Amino acid sequence: MLASYALGVVLLVVAGVSAVPVALPPDLKLIEARANTAAVSALSASAKADIATFAKIASAAYCSAASVRSGAAISSIVAIDAGGHDQLIPGWFVGYSQSLGAIVVAHQGTNPTSFLSLLEDANFIPTSLPESRFPGAGAAGVKVHSGFHQTQGYTASKILAAVKTGVSKYGTSKVITVGHSLGASIAELDALYLKLQIPSLSVSARLFGLPRTGNPAFGPWALRVVPDSVHTSNKNDPVPRLPGQFLGFQQIDGEQYITPNNAYNYCPGVENTNCALGQTFNLLGLLPDHLGPYNGVYMGTCLI
Incomplete structure (x- = not known):
């Protein structure tokens, strides 16, 4: 399962060229822009612990809606709604976390056994x-990966309704969106969508293996709407550098x-060469880094 996931991502998910496997350069450093060389700083112990906390939630999105509703997928979340059928619509859930004091929205990444889901990823035109x-x-000049925003649209109204239910039932205005791979892009778009639809919400996003989701205008606009958005890249994972900049995409802050x-x-900044962008890697050989571990947590399949 994990091996097929890795291959599926390479061929279709965020290479973003077509639904047909294409030959990509083994070292994308040759075709990427080079600008941001800002020095990095070590994460605090609490920030590192947060990676594990939210990675577990993102991983649970790979489990069935029934297991999420029963609490088997992740016992720390009380489900409000869950859905997705692993084909056109990847798995998702909305729940309440008492420990976080927040409504949590989580999205599954691409399921490699689902051809329709992979085609959504290949629908890359900004x-x-x-x-x-x-x-x-629109006024900000924002454009995004068409497959990502279409997939987000399939569940947007249900997620908005579930968030409203949770806010009313649990008396919180805090919402955290979480996801991995394709699910990370959907979660980033959900964070923006929820904040724009309900401005009184306090929205944040915690993302893993995030593909480049939009054009250079997308990141600054997204940061203005939802300033608290963090995405974690793992080792030599190529996915945060796809689709390519030559296709009009740029990673976010x-x-x-x-x-x-x-x-x-x-x-610090966008496309920092001291981090994911600065790595030399072979797309096929090192894609397993996309699956983790993220502080001990793996993605790509239901782990219960």
Whole structure:
């Protein structure tokens, strides 16, 4: 399962060229822009612990809706709603975490056994966000991966309704969106969507193996709407550097990077060459780093 996941991501998820496997350079450093060389700093113990906390939630999104509802997938979350059928719509859930005092929204990454899901990832053309869900994005010149925003749209209304239910039932305005891989991009878009639809919410995002989701205008706009957005990249994972900059994509701010020596660093700015962007890797050989571990937690399949 994990091996097929890795291959599926390489061929279709965020290479973003077509639904047909393509030959990509083994060292993308040759075609990437080089600008940000800001010095990194070590993550605090609490920030490192948070990686494990949210990685467990992201991993649980790979489990069935039934196991989430029963608490078998993750006992620390009281489910409010869950869905997805591992084909066109990846798994997702909305729940309440008493320990976090927050409504949690989690999204599954790409399921390699689902051809329709992989095709969504390959639908890469940058496109404008719909103003009905993301007011102000058009005026800011924002464009995003069309497959990512279409997938987010499939569950947007259900997730909004579940968040409203949770806010009313549990008396909290705090919402945290979480996801891995494709699910990380959907979770980032969900964070923006929820904040724009309910401005009174305090929204944050905790993301893992985040692909480049939008164009250079997307990151600054997203940071203004949801300043508390953090994405963790692991070792030689190529996914945070895909789709390529030559296709019009750029990574967002807020990277935390796990080095090949297992140091945990904060990476200032966008596309920091001291972090994921600066690694030399072989796309096929080192893609397992995309699956983890993220402070001991693996992704890509239900682990219960």
